[in-house]
Amino acid sequence: MTVLALHRPAPRPQHTYVPARPQGSDGVGVRIAGLTKGFGDHPVLRGIDLELAPGEFVAVVGRSGCGKSTLLRLLAGLDTSDGGTLRLDDGDVTGFAGRTRIMFQDSRLLPWKRVIDNVGLGLRGDWRPVAQEALRQVGLERRAGEWPAVLSGGQRQRVALARALVSHPGLLLLDEPLGALDALTRIEMQSLVEAVWRRQGFTAVLVTHDVAEAVTLADRVILVEEGRIALDVPVDLPRPRERSHPDFAALEGRILSHLLRREDADA
Amino acid sequence: MSRAIVRAGADRLLPWLLPVLALAAWEGLAQAGLISTRVLPKLSDVALAGVRLTGSGELFGHLQASFARAGAGFLIGGGLGFVLGLLNGIFPVAEKLLDSTVQMIRNVPHLAMIPLVILWFGIDEEAKLFLVALGVMFPIYLNTFHGIRTVDAGLIEMGRSYGLTHWQLLTEVILPGALPSILIGLRFALGIMWLTLIVAETISASSGIGYMAMNAREFLQTDVVVLGVLLYALLGKLADSVARLLERWSLGWHPAFQKP
Ligand SMILES: Nc1ncnc2c1ncn2[C@@H]1O[C@H](COP(=O)(O)OP(=O)(O)O)[C@@H](O)[C@H]1O
Ligand SMILES: [Mg+2]
Numbered sequence: 001m002t003v004l005a006l007h008r009p010a011p012r013p014q015h016t017y018v019p020a021r022p023q024g025s026d027g028v029g030v031r032i033a034g035l036t037k038g039f040g041d042h043p044v045l046r047g048i049d050l051e052l053a054p055g056e057f058v059a060v061v062g063r064s065g066c067g068k069s070t071l072l073r074l075l076a077g078l079d080t081s082d083g084g085t086l087r088l089d090d091g092d093v094t095g096f097a098g099r100t101r102i103m104f105q106d107s108r109l110l111p112w113k114r115v116i117d118n119v120g121l122g123l124r125g126d127w128r129p130v131a132q133e134a135l136r137q138v139g140l141e142r143r144a145g146e147w148p149a150v151l152s153g154g155q156r157q158r159v160a161l162a163r164a165l166v167s168h169p170g171l172l173l174l175d176e177p178l179g180a181l182d183a184l185t186r187i188e189m190q191s192l193v194e195a196v197w198r199r200q201g202f203t204a205v206l207v208t209h210d211v212a213e214a215v216t217l218a219d220r221v222i223l224v225e226e227g228r229i230a231l232d233v234p235v236d237l238p239r240p241r242e243r244s245h246p247d248f249a250a251l252e253g254r255i256l257s258h259l260l261r262r263e264d265a266d267a
Numbered sequence: 268m269s270r271a272i273v274r275a276g277a278d279r280l281l282p283w284l285l286p287v288l289a290l291a292a293w294e295g296l297a298q299a300g301l302i303s304t305r306v307l308p309k310l311s312d313v314a315l316a317g318v319r320l321t322g323s324g325e326l327f328g329h330l331q332a333s334f335a336r337a338g339a340g341f342l343i344g345g346g347l348g349f350v351l352g353l354l355n356g357i358f359p360v361a362e363k364l365l366d367s368t369v370q371m372i373r374n375v376p377h378l379a380m381i382p383l384v385i386l387w388f389g390i391d392e393e394a395k396l397f398l399v400a401l402g403v404m405f406p407i408y409l410n411t412f413h414g415i416r417t418v419d420a421g422l423i424e425m426g427r428s429y430g431l432t433h434w435q436l437l438t439e440v441i442l443p444g445a446l447p448s449i450l451i452g453l454r455f456a457l458g459i460m461w462l463t464l465i466v467a468e469t470i471s472a473s474s475g476i477g478y479m480a481m482n483a484r485e486f487l488q489t490d491v492v493v494l495g496v497l498l499y500a501l502l503g504k505l506a507d508s509v510a511r512l513l514e515r516w517s518l519g520w521h522p523a524f525q526k527p
Contacts, residue, residue, distance in 0.1 A: 077428070147520045
């Protein structure tokens, strides 16, 4: 229930170390132009143009196989594009170990490392207090000494979130990280993600198949279709958002109908 | 409470029931003269032989010789197998270059090489080390290679994107991921190690448990022969227990090894 407590405007965490950059909203801006990527002779992204302001929270929706994960992997530097440009405003996407962190549907925790050692992966110096603090932020400070195998799916995703947050990312990429969780855990995790995003100020890109989740969390919802951005709608609703609010429902309905219209046309 | 203790005690003792009964039957039948001592000496005689040889320091000398051979052969063969498995598991070029050669050599039963090995090395230490190393190498190689190849690619990708160096990737992701498989190879290799040593020492040696047993055969000392056989069994069991302990200790994270 720590999760719900985090929903209140939380005090800034007091770190006992000097972060790589000053605390606060140090999200990274992103500029994508004419980005293309295919596999074999099968084009997946056919020209993506997208700008993300520093600290912005963008959700990406679209039908399965439309290239959402491909886009995220390009952003993370896990794959290289075929054409177009992809710039972060603190430099090119040089790939690994920059200020970009990615979270997947599977937590990808190292089973042979205790929870705290997973969170501290790749950190140098006196990282334990920092990792402990990150675990506290996701409400798992008491499970620091456990093996990942004994945690529930939702707890594992929270550890993965702590691991992503511990290095104060400038850009956090989330590839359906809540996709495998049950409804209640999902909602808890959504408010947790929102809380840490508000506190740390990173730029966030969330891929999700759940339009309500997109509208709950994002400043902007982007719909990818046939390798291009087909819809780009701002979400001007006050946070935290109420799903029962008529504006919420209207926006959700608009995005959904766009998604479904395409399916009808294809059928 | 006390019932639980009795129960736990019974659980521990039960596996020993049959072996103890078998030993008692052996001793009883031998004492009654139902088994010729040429076939099987009395258990007590075997024990006495053990005491006698321990007292004279002979037994210790033979044990030491066998252990030294087993250990050295294991280290050489296991080390080679491990390094080869590592290389081929990590670098596809190395696999292309080496794997089919290794597989070809693997298909030669190493004990079939004995005549050739004797031609090469005579009946000296090198021959025995060579045989043990050759036997031990392949299970370690195969399981290291397989273990590394089956490490979850998602974990490696994650490690790279979290800024791990190549060395960290190897020691914190790849090797721990391959460890369960490597340990299976280790257990196989330990079994092969003793087996090879028995054969090699029985054929030609001037020290070691196998030599002790063969030598005793010439003088019809059945008790010492049986002692040698029992010692081999004991050493094999010991090696297996060590491997199990190693598994338990290093795979504490693995769901299969967690206490319920
Ligand atoms: N490594 C790959 N090799 C070949 N095809 C791929 C690869 N990754 C993705 N694809 C293909 O690209 C398309 C988009 O995949 P993806 O980005 O995972 O879609 P999603 O929007 O569901 O995340 C799919 O048709 C998929 O089959
Ligand atoms: Mg996907």
